[in-house]
Amino acid sequence: MDVRLSPEQQALRDSAAQVVDRLGPHAVGELDDAERSAKLDAAVAASGWRELRTATHAGGPWASGVEVALVAEELGRGLADVPFLGPTLAAELRRLAGAAPAAAPETVALGADLAALACRPHGAPAGAGVAVDALGATAALVVVPATGGHTVARVALAGDRARLDLTRPTVALDPSAAVVALPDGGTVVSDEGEARWTALGLALTAADLVGAMRGAVDLAVDYARDRRQYGTPIGSFQAVQHLLADAFVAVEGSRSAALHAAWAVDALPAADALAAAAVAKAYAARAARTVCETAIQVHGGIGNTWECLAHVFLRRALLSGDILGGVGANLDRVLDHDGIGGARGLR
Amino acid sequence: MDFGDSPDEAAFRARLRGWLRDNDPGLPASSTSDEYWAGQAAWHRSLYDAGFFGLSWPEDIGGHALPSVYDVILDEELAAAGAPPRPSLGYLVQGILEHGNDDVRRRFLPGIVNGRDRWCQGFSEPDAGSDLASLRTRAERDGDDYVITGHKVWTSYSDLADWCLVLARTDHDVPRHKGLSAFRISMRQPGIEQRPLKMINGITREFGEVLFDGARVPAADMIGDPGEGWKLAMTVVSHEREPGELGYVARYKKVVEELAATVRAAPDRYGPEQVRDLGWAIVEAEMLRLHVCRRLSDRLDGISHGPEGSVDKLLMTRVEQAVGHAALTVGGAAHGGGDDTWLKVYLYSRAQSVMGGTSQIQRNLVASRILGLPT
Numbered sequence: 001m002d003v004r005l006s007p008e009q010q011a012l013r014d015s016a017a018q019v020v021d022r023l024g025p026h027a028v029g030e031l032d033d034a035e036r037s038a039k040l041d042a043a044v045a046a047s048g049w050r051e052l053r054t055a056t057h058a059g060g061p062w063a064s065g066v067e068v069a070l071v072a073e074e075l076g077r078g079l080a081d082v083p084f085l086g087p088t089l090a091a092e093l094r095r096l097a098g099a100a101p102a103a104a105p106e107t108v109a110l111g112a113d114l115a116a117l118a119c120r121p122h123g124a125p126a127g128a129g130v131a132v133d134a135l136g137a138t139a140a141l142v143v144v145p146a147t148g149g150h151t152v153a154r155v156a157l158a159g160d161r162a163r164l165d166l167t168r169p170t171v172a173l174d175p176s177a178a179v180v181a182l183p184d185g186g187t188v189v190s191d192e193g194e195a196r197w198t199a200l201g202l203a204l205t206a207a208d209l210v211g212a213m214r215g216a217v218d219l220a221v222d223y224a225r226d227r228r229q230y231g232t233p234i235g236s237f238q239a240v241q242h243l244l245a246d247a248f249v250a251v252e253g254s255r256s257a258a259l260h261a262a263w264a265v266d267a268l269p270a271a272d273a274l275a276a277a278a279v280a281k282a283y284a285a286r287a288a289r290t291v292c293e294t295a296i297q298v299h300g301g302i303g304n305t306w307e308c309l310a311h312v313f314l315r316r317a318l319l320s321g322d323i324l325g326g327v328g329a330n331l332d333r334v335l336d337h338d339g340i341g342g343a344r345g346l347r
Numbered sequence: 348m349d350f351g352d353s354p355d356e357a358a359f360r361a362r363l364r365g366w367l368r369d370n371d372p373g374l375p376a377s378s379t380s381d382e383y384w385a386g387q388a389a390w391h392r393s394l395y396d397a398g399f400f401g402l403s404w405p406e407d408i409g410g411h412a413l414p415s416v417y418d419v420i421l422d423e424e425l426a427a428a429g430a431p432p433r434p435s436l437g438y439l440v441q442g443i444l445e446h447g448n449d450d451v452r453r454r455f456l457p458g459i460v461n462g463r464d465r466w467c468q469g470f471s472e473p474d475a476g477s478d479l480a481s482l483r484t485r486a487e488r489d490g491d492d493y494v495i496t497g498h499k500v501w502t503s504y505s506d507l508a509d510w511c512l513v514l515a516r517t518d519h520d521v522p523r524h525k526g527l528s529a530f531r532i533s534m535r536q537p538g539i540e541q542r543p544l545k546m547i548n549g550i551t552r553e554f555g556e557v558l559f560d561g562a563r564v565p566a567a568d569m570i571g572d573p574g575e576g577w578k579l580a581m582t583v584v585s586h587e588r589e590p591g592e593l594g595y596v597a598r599y600k601k602v603v604e605e606l607a608a609t610v611r612a613a614p615d616r617y618g619p620e621q622v623r624d625l626g627w628a629i630v631e632a633e634m635l636r637l638h639v640c641r642r643l644s645d646r647l648d649g650i651s652h653g654p655e656g657s658v659d660k661l662l663m664t665r666v667e668q669a670v671g672h673a674a675l676t677v678g679g680a681a682h683g684g685g686d687d688t689w690l691k692v693y694l695y696s697r698a699q700s701v702m703g704g705t706s707q708i709q710r711n712l713v714a715s716r717i718l719g720l721p722t
Binding site: 001002003004005006009066221224225232233235236238240241242244245246248249252253255256257259260263264267279282283331332334335338339340341 | 348349350351352353356416419420607610611614622623625626627629630631633634635637638640641644645647648655658661662665707709710711713714715717718719720721722
């Protein structure tokens with residue numbers, strides 16, 4: 001066991017950090033700077049990070065869950081307002097189905113509660129569903145019941161953008177839109193493959209949560225050092241220090257679990273990978289809401305204004321928390337893996 | 348990055364697992380009953396004699412000089428076997444290794460590691476808790492000896508100890524942190540009075556008060572130089588804050604698995620609230636295992652102990668108290684009488700946010716030393 005990052009992994013993380021520090025939004029107003037976000041999108045596209053889970057000749061992914069999670073964490077920390085999670089999960093789904101990579105920007109569609117992939121019977125209209133991380137995407141992948149698992153299909157996107165997360169819009173599916181088979185068909189994704197896909201999605205959202213928490217803590221610590229009341233920085237007061245210390249500790253625990261989840265995606269049997277991901281996601285989802293709320297609280301009145309970045313972190317964390325299930329759904333997964341609840345009829 | 352075993356680690360794990368099959372003494376997790384401590388000395392010697400204790404410590408004191416990640420494997424396998432956790436002595440060993448001279452290390456450490464010598468730790472006093480540097484126990488030179496006078500409290504297992512690592516003031520003319528020295532003093536002599544303290548869970552064997560009234564210690568048994576006591580104490584408490592050093596992952600996992608087995612055996616008896624508390628206990632204990640993996644891997648680079656020990660202490664505390672809550676809701680409070688083991692586990696968990704430095708002090712340290720907030 002040696003859970004230190006390899007030199008290559010450190011370089012990848014540093015590279016992602018540099019890109020987002022240079023081109024990510026550093027103030028709420030910069031979210032509307034289309035020139036900046038286009039440059040960030042171009043830099044991410046040029047990096048090839050969105051293709052890390054496409055298939056090599058042998059069928060496996062180009063990079064492990066660890067590399068993808070390192071990028072996700074840095075993009076979350078820097079509030080990157082360009083797609084990453086959506087295209088990565090779409091690429092993974094295509095890889096598992098043995099389908100060719102997408103020709104146009106693409107994401108995945110989840111059910112209305114975001115808890116799992118949208119699933120439609122063959123030939124039915126799209127129905128209720130939400131495409132996540134859908135900026136610039138022209139289509140979203142859904143799954144169709146098939147013997148031994150699911151096949152993968154796509155739905156064209158044209159709906160309203162929801163703006164819970166100011167950096168990653170979601171788009172409701174047009175309920176009457178057609179579910180279209182992939183041009184090259186693809187094969188059935190087994191339940192085991194889908195469990196591994198879910199593990200990747202949970203590991204990536206957990207990593208994004210860790211990043212968002214780190215960004216929120218950095219923002220609040222900087223503010224607490226600068227903001228003065230009673231003639232002294234508010235960061236000198238124990239009441240404020242203890243809020244921030246608890247936030248930092250929550251990030252560290254989340255990070256340890258999230259790194260393991262990212263490693264487990266490709267290294268453990270699918271059921272264990274899913275349980276590892278659920279541990280990380282439950283822990284990080286609970287932590288992230290509290291940590292981001294702390295960042296707002298430390299900013300006082302300013303933290304409750306639109307212009308303060310603290311709510312942008314909170315909004316991003318709320319979305320990442322909900323994608324593929326938050327605290328409750330993942331505690332259930334953990335318990336089920338330990339033989340409690342779930343299919344055993346406890347609840 | 349790899350959470351999996353190397354070939355050497357896998358071989359060690361297999362050998363350990365085989366040994367545990369035949370050598371589990373069947374003790375409860377530590378600190379929930381007086382029964383644990385009664386059997387702990389034999390368990391320590393048994394682990395040591397089989398070559399499974401002191402894995403990361405130097406060979407000349409009885410250790411095995413392995414990377415500290417082997418401690419994680421030990422804890423995982425102890426938990427998986429339902430065996431008792433390893434004795435928590437790392438902070439004592441590290442403090443003496445770092446501050447003792449060659450003579451002290453050679454004379455003191457092997458007996459600690461092999462379990463033949465039992466030690467307790469005399470730091471806190473009735474008026475010196477979080478403000479440890481205000482302690483008033485005196486050590487006065489008398490020929491080749493020092494004479495110790497003072498009152499120590501929260502001294503774990505003092506009644507079973509052969510020796511005490513005592514912190515005492517040797518110089519009253521320098522600033523308070525600088526006048527302290529550390530000694531190994533025999534507990535088997537006149538001039539020492541012991542008073543057990545009954546804790547909130549009813550156990551009587553763990554904590555005690557120790558009154559030193561003219562107890563003697565040879566000057567050669569000072570650990571470190573005169574005035575080095577504060578630095579030694581800080582080394583000891585920084586290691587005492589680390590779950591990897593303490594082996595507590597095994598302790599928590601053992602309790603969690605027993606609770607999970609209880610629910611699996613009769614699922615209809617447990618409602619959503621109880622199961623949710625159990626779910627959090629599973630998640631928290633697993634998080635701590637992974638966090639220890641990360642910390643001990645960082646140590647492969649030779650990164651020394653710093654303020655991150657306070658982060659780990661706060662995480663560990665949250666885990667122990669989440670496990671305690673699960674013990675209370677799943678195990679119950681024995682309203683109808685009978686076995687109140689789970690109630691005891693819960694009540695004991697409240698001490699974790701106090702012992703080894705309160706959570707409030709740990710938060711102060713995180714804020715100032717890691718976040719760089721002004722004081």
